[in-house]
Amino acid sequence: xxxxxxxxxxxxxxxxxxxxxxxxxxxxxxxxxxxxxxxxxxxxxxxxxxxxxxxxxxxxxxxxxxxxxxxxxxxxxxxxxxxxxxxxxxxxxxxxxxxxxxxxxxxxxxxxxxxxxxxxxxxxxxxxxxxxxxxxxxxxxxxxxxxxxxxxxxxxxxxxxxxxxxxxxxxxxxxxxxxxxxxxxxxxxxxxxxxxxxxxxxxxxxxxxxxxxxxxxxxxxxxxxxxxxxxxxxxxxxxxxxxxxxxxxxxxxxxxxxxxxxxxxxxxxxxxxxxxxxxxxxxxxxxxxxxxxxxxxxxxxxxxxxxxxxxxxxxxxxxxxxxxxxxxxxxxxxxxxxxxxxxxxxxxxxxxxxxxxxxxxxxxxxxxxxxxxxxxxxxxxxxxxxxxxxxxxxxxxxxxxxxxxxxxxxxxxxxxxxxxxxxxxxxxxxxxxxxxxxxxxxxxxxxxxxxxxxxxxxxxxxxxxxxxxxxxxxxxxxxxxxxxxx
Numbered sequence: 001x002x003x004x005x006x007x008x009x010x011x012x013x014x015x016x017x018x019x020x021x022x023x024x025x026x027x028x029x030x031x032x033x034x035x036x037x038x039x040x041x042x043x044x045x046x047x048x049x050x051x052x053x054x055x056x057x058x059x060x061x062x063x064x065x066x067x068x069x070x071x072x073x074x075x076x077x078x079x080x081x082x083x084x085x086x087x088x089x090x091x092x093x094x095x096x097x098x099x100x101x102x103x104x105x106x107x108x109x110x111x112x113x114x115x116x117x118x119x120x121x122x123x124x125x126x127x128x129x130x131x132x133x134x135x136x137x138x139x140x141x142x143x144x145x146x147x148x149x150x151x152x153x154x155x156x157x158x159x160x161x162x163x164x165x166x167x168x169x170x171x172x173x174x175x176x177x178x179x180x181x182x183x184x185x186x187x188x189x190x191x192x193x194x195x196x197x198x199x200x201x202x203x204x205x206x207x208x209x210x211x212x213x214x215x216x217x218x219x220x221x222x223x224x225x226x227x228x229x230x231x232x233x234x235x236x237x238x239x240x241x242x243x244x245x246x247x248x249x250x251x252x253x254x255x256x257x258x259x260x261x262x263x264x265x266x267x268x269x270x271x272x273x274x275x276x277x278x279x280x281x282x283x284x285x286x287x288x289x290x291x292x293x294x295x296x297x298x299x300x301x302x303x304x305x306x307x308x309x310x311x312x313x314x315x316x317x318x319x320x321x322x323x324x325x326x327x328x329x330x331x332x333x334x335x336x337x338x339x340x341x342x343x344x345x346x347x348x349x350x351x352x353x354x355x356x357x358x359x360x361x362x363x364x365x366x367x368x369x370x371x372x373x374x375x376x377x378x379x380x381x382x383x384x385x386x387x388x389x390x391x392x393x394x395x396x397x398x399x400x401x402x403x404x405x406x407x408x409x410x411x412x413x414x415x416x417x418x419x420x421x422x423x424x425x426x427x428x429x430x431x432x433x434x435x436x437x438x439x440x441x442x443x444x445x446x447x448x449x450x451x452x453x454x455x456x457x458x459x460x461x462x463x464x465x466x467x468x469x470x471x472x473x474x475x476x477x478x479x480x481x482x483x484x485x486x
Contacts, residue, residue, distance in 0.1 A: 003059060005103060016059050017099065023063065027071045034082035036073045037429030043073060080450060080457040081431040086241065086269060088449040091301045093359035094352035098303055106348040108141075109341065110327055111334035114348065118335055121350035124357075128294065129310050131274040133287025138314035140340045141307065141349050145268030146186040148293035148309040149235070151320070151342055153177065153190045155291065155311070156233035156262040158319035164230065176224050178202050178217055179235040182210035182243060184266055187235050196232075209393060210243045212236060214251035221259055233262040238283055239270030242436045242445060244376070244397035246270055249285030257288065265289040268307070270397055272299025275366030279373065282396060290316065296353050298449065299369045306349045368451045372398040376448050379458045388466050390414075392443050400446040400458075401438060404469040413473060418442040420472045421465055431461045 005013055038046075046069055057065070076082060078089035108114045108121055121141060129137030142148045157175065164171050175196050179187050181203045191200045202224060205216040221231055234256050236247040249265060256263040265286050271294035273279050286292060289312065296306040311317055321339040328336045338344055356365070376398040383402045384391045392401035403414050404421060421444060422435045434445040444465065446458070 012059075013103070016063070019060065020063050023067045024071065027067070027074075028076075028078065031076050031079060033429050034076050034079040034432050035426070035429035037427060038073050039427065046073075075432065078450065078452075080453040081461055082450070083446040083448055083453070083458070083461055084432040084434040086298050086447055086449065088298060088301050089452070090303045091356045091360065091365075093355045094302050094306075097352040097355040101348045101351045104348075107345045108348050108350075109338040109344050109346050110336045117348045117351070118337060120354055121337070121348070122335065124350045124354055125308065125310070128274075128308060132289075132292055132294075132310055134310065134312045136314070137310055137312050138317060138340070139308050139310035140317070140337060141346070142309055142341075143305045143343075144297070144307045145184065145266065145293050145295045146189070147342065148268070148295075148307050149184065149186045149264070149266055150190040150193060151309045152264045152291040152293065152311075153187070153194060153233055153235075154342070155316050155319050156264065157194055157196075159262060159316065160230060160232045171230065173197050174228065174230045175232040176200050176202050176229045177233050177235060178204050178220055178224075178231065180204055180206045180210060180212035180237065180240075180247065182206065182240040182245075183235055183237045184241060184268070187266075200232075210240050210245045212247045212252060214248055214255050217252060218255045218259075221255070221261070231259070231261050233264055235264050235266060236289075238265055238267035238273070238286065239397050241269065242399065242401065242438065243393050244269065244395035244399035246282050246396050249283065250288070251285070253285045253288035262291070263289045264291045264293070266293045268293050268295035269298055271295060272366065272369035275300075275362045276370050277363065277366055278370055287312075300353060300356070300365055301368060301449075302352050302356065305347075306352055369398075371451045372448045372453075375453060375455065375458070376400055376446075378455050379446060379448065382455065382459060382462065386462070386466075388469075389462065392438055398448045400448070401436070401443050402446075403441075403443045404465050406466070406470045406473045409469075409473050415442050417469045417472055418444055421468045424468045424472065425464060431464050433461065433465065 050065070050069070077087040106114045106117045108117050111118050125139045129139060142151065160175060161168060161171055172195055177187065177191060177200055179201060188201050202220055204212050204220050206212050217234065224231060234252060236249055236252045238246045238249065253263055267283065267286065270283065273283050292310045294308050294310065296302040296308070297304045317340045320342060323330070327338050376395055379400045380391055380394060383389045383400060388405055388407070390403040390405050392403060404417055405414050409417070418435055419442065422433055425431050425433060434447060435442060436445050446461065
């Protein structure tokens, strides 16, 4: 009997999945810190010991090995002292759905490989576009925000080229994309992959806190046109990665409407506000975009990967369609989603969000996102009230930017402590925080996406940060005097 999942291996499937689930559950129950603290060298040695080219050891032994190798040393996003990146603990209904979609192994590129799965994804996309405010929109699930943003800018490029006669190559060289400096790096990367010019991404001035200024956008577009460039798209951000702020979507949409520009809203982070009962107004204007990115594996608490590209006009997706006789024959009127997606084989990731919505309801997901935003506001107050800490900026979402300032530490030392504090905490595995750069200076960042994290947990992280900084700084009167005279 093979180890493939077939009708003859149902009993094996049942026992192995149950056994595996028990191991994972045990790790969740036993985990006492977000990472093990094992060093890179130690982990590399453990990985190198495994003979991947040898004879098989059987599923029970292989899972036991994975338990000891991976689960013992994984980074646990569900732990309340994990506060580094935009990673979330996942909704249990979505994990259950993962078991289903992995076992069935549906591919939703064509209807004859997925049947009802295609219809369920299309219904879910219809629901999400209604949340955005698109009257008759469409979209497709993607692997993440980077792919969604790339797809949107590809569609924008094709729309711009369709309106201009002449050489395609020459026109591409003149295309420009407008965005703020705090937008996601995928905007610049997409420009590279789409063959645009090196200076195609124009950074529009912001309000000093990362929000693009509509008046500055209008001026930047005028300057580009006067220089012989062709505006391709404007990318507004609903939830910047570091500051967690939201552009003036309505103001930017007004500029785009007046000039006939493609507006893409990257709401990978802030998309959860679509379900918020208290903060939905922060996304006012998003319905005027031509395309929108929403990452469900951030503020909707879904397992990676679960993202989407949404468009106001379904016809825009046709720019990426490609004919292949074996997939989408011309006489076939089935709803083949390969015509919309940049991918061919594609997981039925929509099932995870579908099951979560049916289990928990949309309002509860929105309430969980509101809870982590509330926590970030309280954490900001905590930082602001602490004389050993400096709050760098307020957020509209769930990030906290700060710097640690041990008594007597100069600004230069404060900057140098940032990387050291992050490294020491990471290497210990006790708490995970992130490092970034704001206005040319490094700072620490908490990203709070765990609704079970409490303010006491945040306080514990901050105490670790301060203790670590003090130890690294080795503050003493002699050292302070030496720094002052240097």
